[in-house]
Amino acid sequence: MVPLSYYLVLSAILFACGVLGFLLKRNIITIFMSIELMLNGVNLSFVAFASQWHALSGQIFVFFVMVVAAAEAAVGLAIIISVYRTRDTLNVDRVDLLKL
Amino acid sequence: MHLALFLVFGIVCVAGAVNLLIQSHPIQSALSLIVVMASLAVEYLLLGAEFVAAVQVIVYAGAIMVLFVFVIMLLNAGEEERSQGSHIALLLGLPSLLLVGVLLAWSVTHHATDSVRVGSLYGDPRTIGKLLFTQYLLPFEITSLLILIAIMGAVVLASKPEVTPVGPASGLTTGKEK
Secondary structure: OEEEHHHHHHHHHHHHHHHHHHHHHEEEHHHHHHHHHHHHHHHHHHHHHHHHHHHHHHHHHHHHHHHHHHHHHHHHHHHHHHHHHHOOOOEEHHHHOOOO | OHHHHHHHHHHHHHHHHHHHOOOHHHHHHHHHHHHHHHHHHHHHHHHHHHHHHHHHHHHHHHHHHHHHHHHHHHHOOOOOOOOOOHHHHHHHHHHHHHHHHHHHHHHHOHHHHOEEOOOOOOOOOHHHHHHHHHHHHHHHHHHHHHHHHHHHHHHHHHOOOOOOOOOOHHHHHOOOOO
């Protein structure tokens, strides 16, 4: 028997780690991975609440979140490749101009 | 028993997440993210969400992370360059970190929630599939459209830009060339 709050705390810790990585990291790929970490933290609380309230719609929602994350990863990584081609860098501090 | 499993894999999960922050090479961050996702799959299994656990391993730890590792290898990403952190982030971040910590500690100690019974909810593929293809059919179909658009977008964005002939007309707009 694991209390629900334990799952929520784990989810909050994961989300906080994701936010920290998003703010502190300078590599654009690592920033992207931090976003995935945040999505995972949210997914965990979705599944925990689904178990708590006996509602399977929470797990369905997790499925949709995963689908959107996959689409986001595909498009985002393509954008990263395109940025690297034009700027020759992965450091976000150097990518600060809209125009080349 | 379940609590022990939860704690062990929760600690592995948090350790992976912290390792993601500490490591400066992106490939090591990616590998620790895979650890996080695999241990999260165990947590889902503990909650009775079999389908979600399987999809977590197949889609997240499999497909998405392979994509990440592939891009890191493709771009030959090296060590991260350290840069000066901004003072605003420090000024805003530390108080909000404290606030969230206090809030978390308070909610854990003061709000004793009901325990989640393991296996009380059967999120097996049959039940989830039935729900997906009856009640949630429209969102499911819309996501297929989304995936299609994402594939096309990724192909267009990642493809090599065509070499356009530089004519005299284009010299008007691009006054400064570096």
